[in-house]
Amino acid sequence: MMRSSELAALGRSRPASTSIERIGPRASVLRAFALDRVDELLAGMGRVVAAAPFRYMVTPGGFTMSVALTNCGALGWTTDERGYRYTTNDPESGRPWPQMPEALARVAREAASEAMFDNFEPDACLVNRYLPGSRLGLHQDKDERDYGAPIVSISLGMTATFLFGGPRRSDRPMKVPLQHGDVVVWGGEDRLRYHGVLTLKGEPSPALGNQRINLTFRRAGQRN
Numbered sequence: 434m435m436r437s438s439e440l441a442a443l444g445r446s447r448p449a450s451t452s453i454e455r456i457g458p459r460a461s462v463l464r465a466f467a468l469d470r471v472d473e474l475l476a477g478m479g480r481v482v483a484a485a486p487f488r489y490m491v492t493p494g495g496f497t498m499s500v501a502l503t504n505c506g507a508l509g510w511t512t513d514e515r516g517y518r519y520t521t522n523d524p525e526s527g528r529p530w531p532q533m534p535e536a537l538a539r540v541a542r543e544a545a546s547e548a549m550f551d552n553f554e555p556d557a558c559l560v561n562r563y564l565p566g567s568r569l570g571l572h573q574d575k576d577e578r579d580y581g582a583p584i585v586s587i588s589l590g591m592t593a594t595f596l597f598g599g600p601r602r603s604d605r606p607m608k609v610p611l612q613h614g615d616v617v618v619w620g621g622e623d624r625l626r627y628h629g630v631l632t633l634k635g636e637p638s639p640a641l642g643n644q645r646i647n648l649t650f651r652r653a654g655q656r657n
């Protein structure tokens with residue numbers, strides 16, 4: 434059984450902006466926005482992971498993250514016992530992070546403009562891999578130089594429960610299920626809200642099996 438919105442999507446070249454859910458003044462979930470681009474996204478990601486494999490990093494507190502990560506683009510997010518930061522090179526290999534595949538950057542730009550953030554040119558793409566049992570505790574993203582740019586995230590694979598809090602850690606977060614192909618865009622006054630991901634569990638994904646991949650696009654460095 435197909436919904437009429439899905440039938441309508443078949444006739445469009447870029448469907449999938451099908452529904453937009455606002456979760457904050459400047460935060461939107463674009464349901465299924467990336468669904469018709471999953472093959473290109475996975476191909477691009479495969480090249481990234483071949484050059485810079487997923488690894489488990491250690492936080493400044495000395496804990497090993499349950500989420501494995503890698504990066505592509507001019508800058509990549511890393512953590513070790515000395516702190517969180519963006520680097521131009523992969524600390525494991527010493528080589529620059531792999532280039533951001535154009536297919537990935539394109540979806541991020543289109544999603545940003547759909548959510549009313551024009552001219553988004555990400556210089557960093559963090560690739561997070563969640564396996565059942567992985568979680569991401571409540572935190573703010575504060576390692577970027579310029580909070581003016583939005584953040585775009587693409588969810589692939591297993592459904593996860595995203596926690597979207599307020600400006601203080603103590604603000605009770607709302608729970609937002611993120612499914613394969615969903616894209617979220619955050620900016621403006623929502624940029625510094627606390628957020629996290631509940632422990633991954635549930636059904637394997639037809640596309641990716643027992644994992645969830647999240648691509649997070651940011652402008653981490655200086656604007657040119």
Ligand code: MD3
Pocket residue numbers: 559561569574584585586619623624625626627628629630647649
């Ligand atoms: C909400 N990743 O890597 S999407 C992260 O699903 C991170 O892997 C999550 O939080 C994930 O830092 C969530 C990205 C995200 C990034 C920045 C935000 C969500 C945000 C800033 C404000 C509110």
Ligand code: FE
Pocket residue numbers: 572573574628
């Ligand atoms: Fe975050």
